[in-house]
Amino acid sequence: MASNDDTLGSLPDPNVFSRMCSSRDVFHHVTGRWGALVIVALSENGEPMRFSELRRHVDGVSDRMLSQTLAQLEREGVVVRTVHSSIPPHVDYQLTELGNKLSGPLSDLKGIVEGELGGILQSQEAYDKAHA
Template identity: 50%
Template sequence: MSTRHKDSPETDPTLEADVFARDCASRPVLQNVASRWGVLALAALREGPYRFSALRRRVDGISERMLSQTLQALERDGMIHREVQHSIPPHVEYTLTDLGTRVADQLVGLIQILESNIDTIVAAQDAYRRD
């Protein structure tokens, strides 16, 4: 794996990725993936291909602009594939890449843990507020 070295704008293939290092190239990718909308977009796309408007409906609460920015960042990072279908009117479909699928699998696992433990989480939040 390669990272950016702070003394050079070039990518140095001899350096190992370390997300804890300030200049590591993996850190902004982690920020894109782990953002509120990145997590939800990747988890939704794990269900299968989506067109933009259907994905926006699936990820309730996201604005058109934010979904567009999120998808662009995830496409740039190699997590999703954007395909323009040449029809009238033209349609754009989004799917996960192999890397995106592996990342989404992990995110869905995290989501499932949170959803299945929501009673414990709410109880902890209530206890915290009382203290």
């Protein structure tokens, strides 16, 4: 997919299975290592979060990875970064309408993984025994 919107009409439908389609990269970012957790964190929190809050909540993410993830999500229109001209000024992040749309299925995935964890751990154990 070209990034020029004027030409979109003449291109094939977006398809995440095609490595030439821009939707592939977007799909990777929103389901990526940190992107998915940031989106779910903002959604569960319900109100805008500061960088430091997100960093605490998404345990294990580094400053660098969180900055990079937020910039990527902002670029794709999933997250809005707002600079408040308070004293002292502060910056926070919230989901856009698109971000909210994405958060639904991502929260569902989180719920399934957490809810099925017992069975998943048993499956891992059985697999490791069979492949030892």
